[in-house]
Amino acid sequence: MCPVLTWGKEVKRVCHVPVCADCFRASSGSELETGESPTIVPPLIGKTIKHLLFKTHSGVGKTSLLVQFDQGKFIPGSFSATVGIGFTNKVVTVDNAKVKLQIWDTAGQERFRSVTHAYYRDAHALLLLYDITSRSSFDNIRAWLTEIHEYAQSDVVIMLLGNKADMNSERAIRRDEGERLAREYSVPFMETSAKTGVNVELAFTAVAK
Numbered sequence: 001m002c003p004v005l006t007w008g009k010e011v012k013r014v015c016h017v018p019v020c021a022d023c024f025r026a027s028s029g030s031e032l033e034t035g036e037s038p039t040i041v042p043p044l045i046g047k048t049i050k051h052l053l054f055k056t057h058s059g060v061g062k063t064s065l066l067v068q069f070d071q072g073k074f075i076p077g078s079f080s081a082t083v084g085i086g087f088t089n090k091v092v093t094v095d096n097a098k099v100k101l102q103i104w105d106t107a108g109q110e111r112f113r114s115v116t117h118a119y120y121r122d123a124h125a126l127l128l129l130y131d132i133t134s135r136s137s138f139d140n141i142r143a144w145l146t147e148i149h150e151y152a153q154s155d156v157v158i159m160l161l162g163n164k165a166d167m168n169s170e171r172a173i174r175r176d177e178g179e180r181l182a183r184e185y186s187v188p189f190m191e192t193s194a195k196t197g198v199n200v201e202l203a204f205t206a207v208a209k
């Protein structure tokens with residue numbers, strides 16, 4: 001039985017898979033040459049999307065959101081603060097194509113600003129996070145958006161995320177405030193919860209579609 005292969009946009013020739021002549025024809029669109037061994041070279045990954053995950057304020061749930069996306073679980077309690085920049089790789093299937101998401105996790109602290117700037121230029125997507133129970137985290141967003149516009153590629157996808165959506169009773173920022181700010185900067189917006197997992201997958205994969 002031949003493997004089912006999905007051809008992505010940027011083919012990365014990483015391994016050879018032996019297949020029958022019919023599958024070779026179906027996958028490559030060409031016939032085997034006489035004497036040619038029936039192997040095709042599938043892409044392991046269709047494309048790589050680089051995300052940069054931001055928090056605008058301490059404790060908005062950036063690490064929890066990443067853990068929920070990566071491991072599908074919520075681990076209560078604060079993680080040790082992100083130092084400098086780290087990254088997580090996750091391969092997801094989008095429209096039958098495998099896409100590698102490389103998620104760079106930045107420390108929001110001032111002293112790491114210069115490190116972070118270097119990554120802006122390379123990113124396809126920037127996820128900007130605030131905590132719906134924290135007015136100050138929301139108030140920081142404008143400054144971050146201004147800075148991002150200065151350093152990021154002009155075609156970068158910026159997404160605004162209001163995290164801790166499960167904490168409705170302690171909400172300090174109405175959903176429509178988030179929506180309005182997002183409209184003002186022409187960026188997509190959604191509320192997420194690292195605890196319940198709501199919209200977490202969507203937030204990370206939306207850019208890959």
Ligand SMILES: Nc1nc2c(ncn2[C@@H]2O[C@H](COP(=O)(O)OP(=O)(O)OP(=O)(O)O)[C@@H](O)[C@H]2O)c(=O)[nH]1
Binds near residue numbers: 055064076165192
């Ligand atoms: N209820 C609820 N709590 C959350 C959610 N996301 C994170 N938390 C909690 O908020 C606190 C901070 O979460 P972290 O993931 O450490 O936040 P961070 O932005 O990485 O924090 P620092 O790097 O320390 O600034 C922890 O107690 C988490 O358990 C969420 O969606 N819902």
